[in-house]
Amino acid sequence: MSKAKNAITKPNKRLLVFVLCIVLILLVPFTAMQFTQEVKWTAFDFIAAGVLMLGTGLLLEFILRKVQSTRLKAAACIILIVLFLLIWIELAVGIFGTAWAGS
Numbered sequence: 667m668s669k670a671k672n673a674i675t676k677p678n679k680r681l682l683v684f685v686l687c688i689v690l691i692l693l694v695p696f697t698a699m700q701f702t703q704e705v706k707w708t709a710f711d712f713i714a715a716g717v718l719m720l721g722t723g724l725l726l727e728f729i730l731r732k733v734q735s736t737r738l739k740a741a742a743c744i745i746l747i748v749l750f751l752l753i754w755i756e757l758a759v760g761i762f763g764t765a766w767a768g769s
Contacts, residue, residue, distance in 0.1 A: 680730070684723035688716060714757065722750040 692712055698705040725746055733739040 678727075681723070681727055684727065685720070688719045688723065691719065692716060715754075718750065718753060718757075722746060 692715060695705050695707050696712070699707060726743060729739060729742045729746065733742055
């Protein structure tokens with residue numbers, strides 16, 4: 667019983683690290699906005715980036731907890747990170763939309 671109680675009351679350290687990393691990453695453009703006019707993020711940009719990173723972090727946590735096979739775990743994490751990067755790039759510069767618009 668005490669082990670089950672500990673699991674509930676003890677915070678998930680890996681999830682806490684994910685959230686702290688997200689906050690630190692979002693502080694970079696926020697700080698840059700204070701010193702230059704070249705970085706112009708809106709509240710929507712911060713929310714979108716935070717949701718994208720938090721969703722990816724939660725999915726990574728799910729994969730690390732539920733998938734038993736080390737190979738499958740590594741493959742799923744790599745696929746998820748590649749998808750995250752593709753979405754981030756698309757949101758940042760619209761690389762895929764531009765390629766299709768020229769056709």
